[in-house]
Amino acid sequence: MNTLNVALVGNPNCGKTALFNLLTGSRQKVANYAGVTVERKEGQFVLDQRQVRILDLPGAYSLNAASPDEQITRDICMGTSHFGFHPDVLVCVVDATNLRLHLRFVLELKALGKPMLVALNMMDAAEKRGITIDVPALASALGVPVVPTVAVASHGADALKAALAGDTFGLPPVEWNSASDGDSHQQVRRILADCVSMPRVTSQTDDRLDRWLLHPVLGPIVLFTLLFFMFQAVYAWAGPFQDGISSIVAWMSGAVGNLMPPGILLSLIQDGIFAGLGTVLEFLPQILILFAFILALEETGYLPRAAFLLDRVMFLSGLTGRSFIPLLSSYACAIPGIMATRSIQDPRDRLATIMVAPLTTCSARLPVYTLLIGAFIPETEVAGLFNLQGLVLFALYLFGIISVFAVAWVMKMLSLRKSDHALLLELPSYRMPNLRDLAIGLWDRMRIFLRRVGGIILSLTVLLWFLSSFPSPPEGFTGPAIDYSFAGRIGHALAPLFAPIGFNWQIVLALIPGMAAREVAVSGLATVYAVSSDEAGISQLGSILASQWSLATALSVLTWYVFAPQCISTIATIKRETNSWKHTGFAVFYLFGLAYLFAFLVYQTAAALA
Structure with missing residues (x-):
């Protein structure tokens, strides 16, 4: 069976990866290109007794590479790479709703x-907006085959497969040369005028909305209001779902208790697994609500505009609007956020964004925040409109944002090399969010969360239960049983180091496994306190903490989590993306240093005022 090597190439946000997933399904593998940190995504499928090997290249705007991603794409498209993949055909994926931007890259590849061949993707979205594309005329104007595709539909790649199976591609005539013809925009305008009919109502609607949403005064107010409402909703809407999860877990724990005799195994299940994992599961609704807002803003086309609005502020702090998307991604998890900095062309801007990305309030911090806010902040209304707990959560997120800007500004002042300020962004047309795409995005986020719960969090919860339960105290031991355990000894040994910031030994112990995943700190607290207080049931953890911690301690822990790099995977990603132990060590040092400093100030101030 002979093999056809296909390279998928295109601008960012053209649906290229969705098309790759549709073609390959589960028959794909992800690795890094040899010697660089850029991700390599390769898959395969069989087409008419022929093996098709397909490579999803990093998104690029031009073959004039300005970032590591674009360098990889350029080298493979030109056949000059040393990565072992030499394409037989280039499939350039373009967004049918935004051909004005994408066709210039098609002309570069054609040269x-x-x-x-060209995959005219998102044809369904173009039709919904009233955009009419004469596909044969477009193919004639470009001089290469053009096939319509819909990457989110089950048969949306049939035309592309037929073109690949029939070898309906060949060497295009080289009629345009990017080196000699500088007016490529004029050629794109001619092609659009001949082949595309754009409804005037679409552009008019975009212009009217942009006049308000990109206004220098009203625009930031709208953005701030959206973010504020988002964090209010995290609390206001999640309550019933959390209560339902809590009730189910408590019922399951009780049912197991009725079926099993008392002993070590029952303690493991109730005090270890249910008390630990159940506590983390309660925060799934809040995480999904947060992601629903982020995905909806992305679907509407608002996020690039938010980057534009924040560009001036970010530049004053040492970043640019290009840092906005990676930093926003870091609210999900700092790891993909740090990896998304590959699209930032300026090396200094990219490094600065990597260094401050861990300061963004990732979803793994949310369980810690909501647990302590629920335990120590009353659920009351402010001004008859706002939830006080939601206000505190918003304040923590705002504190993280301010920290990002402040640290970036300091780095800018210390840097000897200044970057040029040039922001070029694609502003897509506004559109209504697709409910199916939102559901897929939330489903993926839930699967990732549950995989963490069933993997590393479960393993560490069981380990912490073991450390908290063994060895058993000898007869005549007068203190709490957990003090004699491995966990008690480790916690007491480290407690003096954290005493100035108000941490007791239980908090210190929960921080240790929390280095693997921040959420584990919550399950760790549930496990430790369920053992030490003989209290079973995740719903009681908040009341236990409220009775045993001072408000100063709770505020100190919240402050610690604003800064501390409680995630080994994030640290490893910084090392991989910077390829520097020096930068990685600096990130760990300054993050832990800020965490200890501000936790100390908050605890000592709150304790003095109490």
Whole structure:
């Protein structure tokens, strides 16, 4: 069986990866290109007794590479790479709703003189907006085959498969040269005028909305209001779902208790697994609500505009609007956020964004925040409109944002090399969020969360239960049983180091496994306190903490989590992306240093005022 090597190439946000997933399904593998940190995504499928090997290249705007991602794409498209993949055909994926931006890259690829075809993606979205594209005329104007695709539909790639199976591609005539013809925009305008009919109502609607949403005064107010409402909703809407999860877990724990005799195994299940994992599961609704807002803002086309609005502020702090998307991604998890900095062309801006990304309030911090806010902040209304707990959560997120800007500004002042300020962003048309896409995005986020719960969090919860339960105290031991355990000894040994910031030994112990995943700190507290207080049931953890911690301690823990890099995976990603132990060590040092300093100030101040 012969093999056809296909390279998928295109601008960012053209649906290229969705098309790759549709073609390959589960028959794909992800690794890094040899010698660089850029991700390599390769898959395969069989087409008419022919093996098709397909490579999803990093998104690029031009073959004039300005970032590591674009360098990889350029080298493979030009056939000059050393990565072991030499494409037989280039499939350039373009967004049918935004051809004005994407066609220039098509012309650049065509000038290479290599076999290629164009996948006109998102045709369903173009039709809904009233955009009419004469596909044969477009193919004639470009001089290469053009096939319509819909990457989110089950048969949306049939035309592309037929084109690949029939070898309906060849060497395009080289009629345009990017080196000699500087007016490529004029050629794109001619093609659009001949082949595309754009409804005037679409552009009029976009212009009217942009006049308000990009206004220098009203725009930031709208953005701030959206973010404020988002964090209010995290608390206001999640309550019933959390109560339902709590009730189910408590019922399951009680049912197991009725079926099993008392002993070590029952303690493991109730005090270890249910008390630990159940506490983390309660925060799933809040995480999903947060992601629903982020995905909806992305679907509407608002996020690039938010980057534009924040560009001036971010530049004053040492960043640019290009840092906005990676930093926003870091609210989900700092790891993909740090990896998303590959699209930032300026090396200094990219490094600065990597260094401050861990300061963004990732979803793994949310369980800690909501647990302590629920335990120590009353659920009351402010001004008859706002939930006080939601206000405190918003304040913590705002504190993280301010920290990002402050640290970036300090780095800018210390840097000897200044970056040029140039922000070029694609502003897509506004559109209504697709409910199916939102559901897929939330389903993926839930699967990732549950995989963490069933994997590393479960393992560490069981380990912490073991450390808290063994060895058993000898007869005549007068203190709490947990003090004699491995966990008690470790916690008491480290407690003096954290005493100035108000941490007791139980908190210290929960921080240790929390280095693997921040959420584990919550399950760790549930496990430790369920053992030490003989209290079973995750719903009681908040009341236990409220009775045994001071408000100063709770505020200190919240402050610690604003800064501390409680995630080994994030640290490893910084090392991989910077390829520097120096930068990695600096990030760990300054983050832990800020965490200890501000926790100390908050605890000592709150304790003095109490």
